[in-house]
Amino acid sequence: MEHNGLGDTSALNLTRRGVLGLGAALGVGAAVSACGGGSSTPPGAGAGANIGEGAYEGEKVTLAFWNGFTGGDGAFMKEMVKTFNTETENIEVQMNTLEWGDFYSKVPNAVASGAGPDVAAMHVDQVGTNAARRVIMSLDDFTGPMELQEDDFAETVWKAGIYDGQRYAIPLDVHPLAFYYNNKLLQQGGVSEPPKDRESWEAALTGMKSKGVEYPFWATATWPAHLIFISLLGQFGGSLYDEEAAKATFASAEGVEALEWYASHVEKGFSPKNVANDAQAQAFRQGRDAMTWDGIWMMNEWAKVQGLDWGASPLPQIGDEPAVWASSHQLVIMQQRQADENKLHAARDFIKYLSDNSIEWAKSGQIPARNSVRESDEFAALEVQSTLAEQLDYVIFPPTVPGIGDVTAPTFEQAVNTVVLGKADAKTALEDAAKKADALLEDNRKKYSA
Amino acid sequence: MAGTATAPASSSRGRRPGRDSSSGVVPGTVKSPTAVSPLTAYLFLAPYLVLFAMFVLAPILYGLWISLHDWDFLLPGKPFVGLQNYIDLFTPGSTVSGPFWSSMRATAIFTVLSVPIIVVLPLLVAVPLARKFPGRNFFRAVIFAPYVLGVAVIGILWRYLLDPNVGVLASMLDRVGLDSPPWLTDTPWVWGALVIPTIWWTLGYNMVIFLAGLQDISRELYEAAEMDGASPIQQFFNVTLPGLRPVLIFVVTITLLASANLFGQSYIITQGQPGRETRSAIMQIAEEGLARFNMGSSAAMSTILTLCLLLISLVMLSFTRERDAK
Structure with missing residues (x-):
């Protein structure tokens, strides 16, 4: 605890030292519970209101920016941070990835x-949890000076950053599932264009299977199988939870149909068994796999493979309506024990910069949340991303309810x-999970x- | 051994009536010149005791305290719930009991399958490697080498070796016309995918401990046995094994505890599949406390796991005691 240099005031240090001065056993307990904070009004609430308009012009501040961009995406974000640091004299952003x-x-x-950290990026399904646990602060006072409003964003993704009537996050991107295909194998199976619906999908499978493609669609049992399930569930007209996210609704007839359809690829021999x-x-x-449904971010992985002739398009519409799972990286400001207005101001500038320049971020395999960026010529030039952006009108986000992210793994993901x-039938498994x-x-x- | 010799003497002296008051009056006459204040021992132990209290005892007590609450360190309300977290764990059908006991079961299966092999195999390897022959150090190093790798490294390595569809082993089996078993996704194969890498990984560590133990067995015992006409196998059972007894008990105990702490292998290699069948207790505790932030029920789970391990350790310890008593 003593190692931080972030927004620490001497008063705060004094109380900590006092705590450490107590007996060892007591000290550990007291220190950790002190970390919890007992007051009902968060100390940083409303701090954003006092920051002036315009860019930050005060003394030099350092912002800690944490995120989980450990893949190829990290390099793109690092580059953006570097450019921001050179362009902005009095703000130094230090990025930490885990x-x-x-x-x-x-x-x-x-x-x-x-x-x-002072600023962080997190997934949309974590915003509610972190808002409820007071890890992140309300940004209601920030959007005005940032000149950002609902019209600037895709509607679903903008609304996903609201918890309990307040805005907690500024959306950076949207990353849906995508349908990737191997052109060579499609051709081999006599498939002239990538399937778009159930009929052409099933025709493509049979076509390829009959022309020596042993397994045209590897249906994985692990990640991202549950994201594929969410997409299909939406396509068949079902939903994961009811409107208040109080009850699970994925064990509906639509859910069973969606899961059975996906699992049938293994039974019919279009997919090998036990894909792990x-x-x-x-x-x-x-x-060896002709078609796969995976995250948009995987595009850069395929691009690395020499000699792989691949393409991407929106998920085929298997059910009655189009639907696709998506998540979104959202930019948040952390709730500090002692708000530092300079840092908040700098953080506001940094977030606005990332949003304004999210075309750079799009290159890492993302769809920018900002309309102006998405409608730019520069984005249209990013072939794969702009093709997949067509899905934006019907993406499915999880509800912004605290703890929702933790319900996934032990329930329908396991089902x-x-x-x-092949160890359970869809109806029983989904009902148990529900x-x-x-x-x-x-x-x-x-x-x-x- | 020294302890057993002196303990009865001192305790009988303590029981003698009148002794305390007389020593209180003229302490100098009772104390022998070499006797030291009992406080001295505590003083020498103090540095350890302070660290032990701070980093072992206090967290344990604090964990027990947390386990009696509905605890999320960031939420303002941490209601005291008494034994409710424990009751939930023992109530079939609650949100925590099913996943927890299935994870305890997975941990138990893994422990039972792995411990005998991880104890016996290193012993069998250590016996020849204790002899002097050219290349001995090379073989010792080769066998020990995997132990220096992290669990993440061995996990990913074995995942790619064993994958039934794209793995190295599958491709080798394919060449001779065989299908690879579903190592990563189906029982009982998944247990192999957890136990085999663990054996390969930790074999060297137990081997080194056995090697040290073997060096402590007096050469003369073997010479005497040989003179009596004992075969190498008889020597192993009548000299080596009895000589290794304390080391063996130590190795069994630490291997049991290490196996019961299974986490990385099932987290990386099988990812808990199929379903959640190979999720270990530690995985479950970590998810409950660090992902779902239910520290209270997570602490209750840890307490139960700790009690189980404590029980096992006590049983193992009783084996050493038996020997001392003879």
Whole structure:
């Protein structure tokens, strides 16, 4: 705790020292509970209101910017930060990247102990949780001076940053699933153009299978199988949760149909059995998998493979309506124990800069959330990204409810896994999972309303 | 051994009536010149005790305290719930009990499968490697080498070796016309995918401990056995094994504890598949506390796991005691 140099005031240090002075056992307890903060009004609330208009012009400040861009995307973000640092004399942004899994467990601790970041990027399904846990602050006072409003963004993604009537996050991008295909294998199977609906999808599978493509669609049982399920569920007209996110609705007839359709690829021999961790991506790289549904960010992975002739298009519409799973990276400002107006002002400038210049970020395999950027010629020139941006009208985001991200893994993600592995039937697995999800949602409601 | 010799003497002296008051009156006459204040021992132990209290005892007590609450360190309300977290864990059908006990089961299966092999195999390797022959150090180094790797490295390595569709082993089996078993996704194969890499990974560590233990067995015992006409196998069972007894118990204990702390292998290699069947207790505790932020119920789970491990350690410790008593 003593190692932070971020917005620490001497008063704060004094109390900490006092805490450390207590007996060892007591000290540990007291220090950690002190980290929790007991007051009901967060100390930084409303701090944004006092910052003037325009760019930050005060003394030089350093901002810590944390994110989970550990893949190829990290290099693009680093470059943007570097440019921002050279263009802005009095703000120095220091970027720190850690695995997303670690990120979500460490950031709250770090922020609570005063050693956390000032600005961060996080996934849209984590915004509610972190807002409720007071890890991030309300940005209601920030959007005005940033000159950002709803019209500037795709509607769904802008609304996803609202929790409990307040804005907590500025959307940076949208990253949906995409449909990737291997041109050579499609051709081999006599498929003239990538399938767009159920009929042409199934015709493509049979066509390729009959022409010696052993497995035209590797149906994985792990990531991103549950994202594929969410997309199909939407296409068949179902939903994960009811409107208040109080009850799970994925065990509906639509859910069962969606999961059975996906798992049928294994039963019908279009997919090998037991496709595990990354195997489908590996197979696509090796030119053994003809079609795969994976995140838009994977495009740069395929581009690295020499001799792989691939293309991308929106997910085919298997059900009655178009739908696709998507997530979004959202920019947030951390709730500091002691607000530093200079830093808040600098953070506001930095976020605005990232949003304004998100065309650079788009190159890492992302669709910018900002309309002006998405409608620019520069973005139109990014062939894959602009093709996949067509899906933006019908993306499915999880509801902004605290704890929602943690309901996924033990419930429908597990159900999808067991069904694709052929160890359970879709109806039973989904119904069991829905029961678990209802109990978890109930737990979360109790926990976050207390 | 020294302790058992002196303990009865001192305790009988303590029980003698009148002794305390007389020593209180003229302490100098009772104390022998070499006797030191009992406080001296505590003084020498103090540095360790302070660290132990701060980094072991206090967190344990604090964990117990947390386990009695509905605890999220960032939320203002941390209601005291008494034993509710424990009751939930023992109530079938609650949100926590099913996943927790299935993870305990996975941990137990892994421990039972892996510990015997990870104890016996290193011993069998250590015995020949304790002899002097050219290239001995090379073989010792080769066998120890995997241990220096992190669990993430061995995890990813074995995942790519074992993958039934794109793995190295699958491609080799394919060449001879065989299908690879579903190592990463189906029982019982998944246990192999957890146990085999663990054996390969930790074999060297136990081997080194056995090598050290073997060096402590007196050469003369072997010479005497040989003179009595004992075969190498008889020597192993009548000299080596008894000589290694304390080391063996130590190795079994630490291997048990290490196996019960299974995390990285199932996190990386099988990712808990199929379903959540290979999720370990530590994975479950970490998810409950650090992803779902239910530190109270997570701490309760840790307490139960700790009690189980404590019980195992006590049983192992009783083996050493038995020997001392003889």
